[in-house]
Amino acid sequence: EPEVTQTPSHQVTQMGQEVILRCVPISNHLYFYWYRQILGQKVEFLVSFYNNEISEKSEIFDDQFSVERPDGSNFTLKIRSTKLEDSAMYFCASDPGTANEKLFFGSGTQLSVL
Amino acid sequence: LAKTTQPISMDSYEGQEVNITCSHNNIATNDYITWYQQFPSQGPRFIIQGYKTKVTNEVASLFIPADRKSSTLSLPRVSLSDTAVYYCLVGPSGNNNAGNMLTFGGGTRLMVKP
Numbered sequence: 001e002p003e004v005t006q007t008p009s010h011q012v013t014q015m016g017q018e019v020i021l022r023c024v025p026i027s028n029h030l031y032f033y034w035y036r037q038i039l040g041q042k043v044e045f046l047v048s049f050y051n052n053e054i055s056e057k058s059e060i061f062d063d064q065f066s067v068e069r070p071d072g073s074n075f076t077l078k079i080r081s082t083k084l085e086d087s088a089m090y091f092c093a094s095d096p097g098t099a100n101e102k103l104f105f106g107s108g109t110q111l112s113v114l
Numbered sequence: 115l116a117k118t119t120q121p122i123s124m125d126s127y128e129g130q131e132v133n134i135t136c137s138h139n140n141i142a143t144n145d146y147i148t149w150y151q152q153f154p155s156q157g158p159r160f161i162i163q164g165y166k167t168k169v170t171n172e173v174a175s176l177f178i179p180a181d182r183k184s185s186t187l188s189l190p191r192v193s194l195s196d197t198a199v200y201y202c203l204v205g206p207s208g209n210n211n212a213g214n215m216l217t218f219g220g221g222t223r224l225m226v227k228p
Contacts, residue, residue: 004157035218043158043201043218091157100146101205101216105157 002026004106006092012112013082021077021109023092029104030097032075034067036060036088037108043091049075082113118202123223132189134222136202139183147178147185150201152221158201162187189224197226 005024013019025032034046048055049067064080075094079086089110093103119137126132138147146165150158162169164176164185175188189196199221 033216042220043152045217089155093157100148100163102148102160102163103150103158103216105159108155108157110155 002104004092004094004104006090006106006109008109009107010110010112012114015084015113016081019079019082019111021079021090021092021111023075023077023106024073025075025092025094026096026104027073028096029094031055031095031101032067032069033093033095033103034077035091035093035105037091038088046077046090079111082111084113087111087113118204118219120200120202120219120222122220123225125225125227126192127227128193129191132192132196132224132226134187134189134200134202134224135184136187137184138202138204141182141204142206144206145182145204146206147176147182148203148205148216149174149176149185149187150203150218152199152201158218161200192224192226194226194228197224199223 004026007022011019032049035043036046037043045058047057047061047067066078068076089108091105091108093105095101095103146163148163149161151161152158162171162174162176164178166178169176177186201218201221203216205216
């Protein structure tokens, strides 16, 4: 069964550093998402991406965040200057674009900002 | 977006049927109801989706009454491996709503005991 792949599985960084989280969505899927989950809390929407542009973004997704689909397979989330509160599990998801939304999630990247 | 309300937690025993009910009083006409399962340190996984009446797949059944203001996820004969958090999401369908901000609530933490 095809799956969404995320790398790295764990990322440790110093406060103020830039990080790039990488995702390979399922081939032929059309919609892409980033969510995050702080330990013990609920899954929070960050951003959705379609047709090479952002479709929707939440209040969390401020100017320090950006997303990119540099080629036909990768989907990246960049955090420009990490803060302690950015520590969370970041999930990428993709959607085939059929009539009803059905998200396929990756296994996540655990980001720890020290 | 329709807000959902679920019990925070439920306990069950192996072999029992578990029913988790979700309230979504302000569901819109074009909204679908989708349930996801999440194990610790993993991304949510799609379980089942429906619009009205009853939907059944190899994993679960979804019961939706005529007014669609609630839905019930039914897990037949649960096992220890069904211990997870279950999320009910409500959101619009259709490709003209590309990249919808699907919002996860707190979910229901199901604990299956031996």
